Amino acid sequence: MSELLSNFVQGRWQAGSGAGAALFDPVLGTELARVDATGLDLPAAFAHARDTGGAALRALTYAQRAELLGKIAAVLQAKRDDYYAISTANSGTVKKDTAVDVDGGIYTLSTYAKMGATLGDRRHLLDGDAARLGKDPLFQSQHVLLPTRGLALFINAFNFPSWGLWEKAAPALLSGVPVVIKPGTATAWLTQRMVKDVVDAGLVPAGAISIVCGSSAGLMDQLQPFDVLSFTGSADTATLIRQHPAVAQRSVRVNIEADSINSALLLPEAGSEAVDLLVKEVAREMTVKSGQKCTAIRRVFVPEAQYAQVAEAISARLAKTTVGNPRNESVRMGSLVSRAQLNAVRAGLAQLKDLTQVLHDGAQHTLVDAEPAVACCVGPTLLGTRDADAAALVHDMEVFGPVATLLPYRSAEHAVQLVRRGQGSLVASVYGADAAALASTALELASSHGRVHVISPDVAALHTGHGNVMPQSLHGGPGRAGGGEELGGLKALNFYHRRAAVQASTTVLAKLN
């Protein structure tokens, strides 16, 4: 039997009392470790985090908490090789894909360490200026932000065991709010190891970080009105979370990031440079992390006249993508994280193929150093249809793998209509050379997206990528994407703070500074 990974709650490492769920190497099929949370005293665990961890973090200033984030980043940086090894084994990722997760997490921590330092030696924030409540200036209203007196529970997804942890934990800890992490089971090893390294380094106050590996059963039952919950995963689970009494009855604040059918949009008369940029970005987004990114491009919109040309160019790039064992240096794209994901991608592909043509077939790729019957590898597939309006499922279903669909549009207005059929997405990228057209399209798409990424030839070498989530920018999306807001620089702190108006004499308000 493989190692049973411990949970860290109530300030000590505790093994679950059950048999546990196994974590596998998705390329080799070998069992790597097990996770189990059976028998933990969850009420005590949550009380310890909320009371001991919360009090300790709130006693620190923003600047001190920012310094803590910097130290955590340093600990992780020093153990980076370990994380790359775990990621290769448990996530089946090539090095550049591991970097998105591991280095992305460390970069996010470091960014919040820097931004947090600017908040200085204080324990609450002022929100805007004081406003008069009448003609006499002696009585005014000042909004303040205070850390919520509860904990933050993170129910995370399997695709980003590092980044998914730190992009949430960094703003929470900076806000003075203790965190309880429930990683996605299939890849929980990396999350658990990182938390273990940070805890072992003795950096964080008792109760500030807890981790529960295995089933999420019972976790939400522990949530109290001042706790917050952040969930990344499927829309179906999101519905259950929203209906749970913690949210529905106890007003627990919840942030959800769910399904998203993101778009890339080539503007009319965009020019050949922009076409090349689109082709490159689509091929890259389809294959990074084998398409297991909530921000990956799923729909590609081009003017009707350029459909065939773009189909050919993307296909040609995809054909060069070597797929297989990430330990082989020649491999560009590793595997999906599990057999369950492989089956889900195959099932989704079959559904989409009923209403599209296959422009590039992932099944043609011969796996490198990997056994097709064992490895959860799948080649990238580009689908397409000439009738973008009729292909309803293309706008409604997210296939969480290296799959995208090319769709032609008749006019700029038609293009925007089609993009909006995603009913709210995390990100759309727009390609063109005319600044005014790019700006107006970005504004058209902004109300149905959390982020619009504009790629023009002048930033060909500078832009940060359609799918990369930068801590400076909002991450989240309305509607189908869950309606959440993460990151966005210091805006991320809002989720972990409570806003209040203090109405008082200006003499009293002066003491709030």
Next chain:
Amino acid sequence: MSELLSNFVQGRWQAGSGAGAALFDPVLGTELARVDATGLDLPAAFAHARDTGGAALRALTYAQRAELLGKIAAVLQAKRDDYYAISTANSGTVKKDTAVDVDGGIYTLSTYAKMGATLGDRRHLLDGDAARLGKDPLFQSQHVLLPTRGLALFINAFNFPSWGLWEKAAPALLSGVPVVIKPGTATAWLTQRMVKDVVDAGLVPAGAISIVCGSSAGLMDQLQPFDVLSFTGSADTATLIRQHPAVAQRSVRVNIEADSINSALLLPEAGSEAVDLLVKEVAREMTVKSGQKCTAIRRVFVPEAQYAQVAEAISARLAKTTVGNPRNESVRMGSLVSRAQLNAVRAGLAQLKDLTQVLHDGAQHTLVDAEPAVACCVGPTLLGTRDADAAALVHDMEVFGPVATLLPYRSAEHAVQLVRRGQGSLVASVYGADAAALASTALELASSHGRVHVISPDVAALHTGHGNVMPQSLHGGPGRAGGGEELGGLKALNFYHRRAAVQASTTVLAKLN
């Protein structure tokens, strides 16, 4: 049969096809009007608001929408006498209580008209400054705010038929979002009349304002992902709303304002002036609108040594409150809005009396010009208990009438603990003379309240009142109070906008301005 009030949807006045629910004069017991929404084509009604109303409002600039709010306020101001008459008849309120609702609504509209004018001739807002995404300054991220491409459904409470409408409609319309109003049935007449006057004045674009009177059945089924929902009412209904598929599955953004057990806190060694201010404010808050304000003081915390003195002083003020028919000039406090509310208040009082003493008994008040068997009038009752910790129900149950409970505390820390047992409230008021103590207590309470109102002798004549909701300040509260945020000046616009990060070349970002 009384008049059946029409609904305004799809740009025309439509009567329901059912018998309708009757609205009564709560003092005289006479039937005033009926409301019914049976048979309306709700899908068409919502589509008209969303598509026609939304497009028309979004075509206006913020400055133009602000001008519209100013014109609406002027129409209402001109018909103010009508509204006072309706309020007296249907809500049983004395003039100064009618003013809180009617004039409060008009003031809120006027305030948003002024604030909105500062946003100028634009149709989207920039949110903060652009941030670099790397060392090179050519590629940056700029957050923008766009009006959501949906409608705002307001499911409102019976206690503020005017203010409850306009405090929500003002920021929605200013944001460019059409509104559909479902007023609380018992007092729907005033809301319906105000909407009728505004529609008849021909000011608002087609589809911008709709009103459905009667049952809320089926309204939420119509909500789509980019619609938003604002609810004011009971925690039980709030739970049902959160669990509805519109919210749980379709990510409809929801704002909830529910039960709140607000506090008044006299600081230790506050001085006699502060004691007087507390006594005056508690008596006022208990009786304004017969205590039917979500912001009314329900719990009064004083140092143990001052319990008897404060009990006597508040009781003496309450004894002078004349209760009865609001048409009689000598009456200070009118009636509750309905027999259902009267029964609920009596039932709640009976429960609280099981664990408290009656310090002033509302039953002693003889009704003026009103028939006790008919009028929904109830005198103000002050309860009290020497054991604030043991009286769990006092911290957990909101009696929505002229009822408050006096509670002694042992230390400043104990006081804050007790206040927090409300598990999240709309507002707490703090009374004292020491600016530093007032400020630190305000910060202690800020994380569990939407607003902290500080009353010190220097603002005795200036402060805006514990329970009055000023448009400049946040209205809402965490936890039991529902977790919502309304008003707060231009912060209110956030609920009706979608935030997105635009990542682009600085040349493109320059075009967003």
